[in-house]
Each structure stands twice: as C-alpha cells, then as structure tokens.
Amino acid sequence: MLxxxxxxxxxGVGLLLVISFLSYTLLSIPGLDVGRQLLGQGAAQDLVDAKNAELGLDRPVLVQYVDWLANAVRGDFGTSWFTSENTLHAIGNRLPVTISLTVGVTLVTAVLSFLIGIWAGVRRGAIDRFVQVFSVVGYALPNFLVTLIIVLVFAVQLRWFPAIGYIGFGESFTGWLSTVTLPVLSLSIGSIAGVSQQVRSSVIEVMRQDYVRTLRARGLPPSRIVFRHVVKNASAPALAVLGMQFVGVIGGAVLVEQIFGLPGIGSMTVTYTTRGDIPVIMALVMMTVIGVILINLLVDIMIGWLNPKARLA
Structure with a gap:
C-alpha cells in the first residue's frame, strides 16, 4: 500500500511541475504590458520599461519561471504587483469561503448520490426510471440556469436564505450555514446527477454477479448482501467519478461566487486574471492543483483499499 x-x-508532484510551467508560460504572453497597467496609459515609456525591469519582466520567460519556482519551493509566492499584498495572505482570507463550498458539495454529493444510486439499482422499476430522468436533466441543465432558479425560488420568493453575502463560520454558525446552503445546493445538483447514475450502474452490474446469487441462495438477508458486499464492490467506479466531479466544482465555484457575492478564490481568480497579476494567479493555480491532487490521492487510496488489484495498476 505504501x-x-x-x-x-x-x-502528483510531476503533474504539479508540468502545470506550473505551462501556466506561467501562458500567463507571460507577449503584449501583456504589466508596467503600463500599473502606471497608467499616460505614463512615459521609459518609466514603463523601468517598472517592467523592476518586476523582472524584461528577462526570458524560462528564467522568470525558474526564479519563481525556486521561491515557491521555499513557500514564497511573492506579493501582488497591483496591491503589494502577500499572495498567501490574500488567498488565505478568501480560502475558507471556497473550502466551505467545495467540502459541502463533496459531502452532499457523496451521501445523496450513493443513497439515490443504491436505491435505484436495488429497487429498479419506476424509481430507477425516475433517477435516470433526474440524472439526465440534472446533468444537462446549465449551472448558471440552475443557480438563478434556486435564487429566485428560495431567496427572492420564499426568502428562506439570503441571496448574496457571506458570514464566516467563526462569526455565526447559523449565519454561515444560511449563506452557503444555496451555493452548495446549486453546485450539487449536477454532481449528484452524474455520480448517482454511476452508482446505479455499478450496483446493477454487481447485483448480476454469480457470487451475489450464491449469497442469496444461502439465505443471507438482502440488506446485508447490499451494504456489506454489493456496495463495497460497486463503490470504486463511483469514487473515481466523484473525484472528477471535484474539479468541476472548483470551476463552477467561479460562477456561483460571482452570483451570490461570495468573497472566495473563484471571484478572486477572475479579478486578478484580468489584471495579469502573475504572482497571485500562480499561487491560485498551485493551490487549486494541490487540492485536486490531494482529493484524487484520497480517492485512489480508497479505491486501492476497496479493490487491491487497483494498487498494481
């Protein structure tokens, strides 16, 4: 296992290096005059050139990347070119918001997807058809449309939850819960639709195996067969899909944070990308990639525990 x-x-480390190099190269596109953006369109060209030289932008991109990587390995991601704020400090102030969303969506998706998928795979019939229709519709609907409908129904008409804003967990638990419920719900629908369909298909496939029929013939209770044998063998493919859904949740958080006015790293990414603030953007990219790698590592460990043959793949 080790x-x-x-x-x-x-x-994961190799992937991190490749993504960091590609990201830095793409961000350092010709024509992005950071010095001009900092000093204004009316600044003299010699001042703009001096500012770019001060930031190290007059050097080859490969040299800039190696210098950035050497600092990043030591935990120094630099400061924002536009606000002079430490990048990790700036991200740290917004990270709890996005973590609340991603963790909430992952937990809700995992619990409801497995319950719905197992229910449909075991019971079949009308319940199974309903789950299949829900999966297709939920996965096909655009996320922004689902979010707008949820806001109109639960925030504007029913007024059960606030439409915008965020209250920190440390300030008020109930306030935090009320501000993250709708964003989590809007991000969870598509994820539940995709993962529950995978769980359903895996459960049906496992239920057709010979050893399940043997267990039934031996008189074991159906609930024991399902939860002790079927679920364990059907979980590996579903966990792989759940890990991929995590990447989609991070991407969807950009839109959701904009709609709900949440001060997370999704909205922060949009703001700093339009500015061309490379130190902040690179720190955001690395944080996101590390999060994805850790989630996928956790999923791989769980799959390896459920299916020892996967460890040799």
Whole structure:
C-alpha cells in the first residue's frame, strides 16, 4: 500500500511541475504590458520599461519561471504587483469561503448520490426510471440556469436564505450555514446527477454477479448482501467519478461566487486574471492543483483499499 501511495504522490508532484510551467508560460504572453497597467496609459515609456525591469519582466520567460519556482519551493509566492499584498495572505482570507463550498458539495454529493444510486439499482422499476430522468436533466441543465432558479425560488420568493453575502463560520454558525446552503445546493445538483447514475450502474452490474446469487441462495438477508458486499464492490467506479466531479466544482465555484457575492478564490481568480497579476494567479493555480491532487490521492487510496488489484495498476 505504501508503494501505491508513493507512486501516486510522485505522479502528483510531476503533474504539479508540468502545470506550473505551462501556466506561467501562458500567463507571460507577449503584449501583456504589466508596467503600463500599473502606471497608467499616460505614463512615459521609459518609466514603463523601468517598472517592467523592476518586476523582472524584461528577462526570458524560462528564467522568470525558474526564479519563481525556486521561491515557491521555499513557500514564497511573492506579493501582488497591483496591491503589494502577500499572495498567501490574500488567498488565505478568501480560502475558507471556497473550502466551505467545495467540502459541502463533496459531502452532499457523496451521501445523496450513493443513497439515490443504491436505491435505484436495488429497487429498479419506476424509481430507477425516475433517477435516470433526474440524472439526465440534472446533468444537462446549465449551472448558471440552475443557480438563478434556486435564487429566485428560495431567496427572492420564499426568502428562506439570503441571496448574496457571506458570514464566516467563526462569526455565526447559523449565519454561515444560511449563506452557503444555496451555493452548495446549486453546485450539487449536477454532481449528484452524474455520480448517482454511476452508482446505479455499478450496483446493477454487481447485483448480476454469480457470487451475489450464491449469497442469496444461502439465505443471507438482502440488506446485508447490499451494504456489506454489493456496495463495497460497486463503490470504486463511483469514487473515481466523484473525484472528477471535484474539479468541476472548483470551476463552477467561479460562477456561483460571482452570483451570490461570495468573497472566495473563484471571484478572486477572475479579478486578478484580468489584471495579469502573475504572482497571485500562480499561487491560485498551485493551490487549486494541490487540492485536486490531494482529493484524487484520497480517492485512489480508497479505491486501492476497496479493490487491491487497483494498487498494481
């Protein structure tokens, strides 16, 4: 098991290096005159050139990247070119908001998807058809449309939850819960639709296996067969899909944070990307990639525990 985890960590580190290089190269596109943006359109060209030289932008991109990587390895991601704020401090102030969304969506998706998928796979019939229709519709609907409908119904008409704003967990638990419920709900619908369909398909496939029929013939209670044998063998494919859904949740958080006025790293990414603030953007990219790698590592460990053959893959 340790060798399996070590291989996954090594692959994650390699992926992190590749993504960091590609991201820095793409962000350093020709024509992005950061010095001009900082000093204004009316600034003299010699002042703009001096500002770019001060930021190190007059050097080759590869040299800039190596210098950035050497600092990043030591935990120094620099300061914002536009606000002079430490990048990690700026991200740290917004990170709890996005973590609240991603963790909430992952938990809600995992619990409801497995319950719905197992229910449909075992009971079949009308329940199964309903779950399939829900999966197709929920996965096909655009996320922004789902979000707007949820806001109109639960925030504007029923007034059960606030339409915009965020209250920190440390300030008020009930306030925090009320401000994250609608964003989590809007991000969860598509994820539940995708994962529950995978759970359903896996459960049906496992239920057709010979060993399940043997367990039934031996007189074991159906609930024991389902939850002790079927679910364990059907969980691996569903967990893989759940890990991929996490990436989609991070992307969807950008739109959801904009709509609900949440001060998370999604809205922060949009703001600093339009400015071309490379130190902040690179720190955001690395934080996001590390989060995705950790989630996928956790999923791989769980799959390896459920299916020992996967450790050798």
């Amino acid at each position: 060798g399996f985890v070590a291989r996954r960590i090594a692959a």
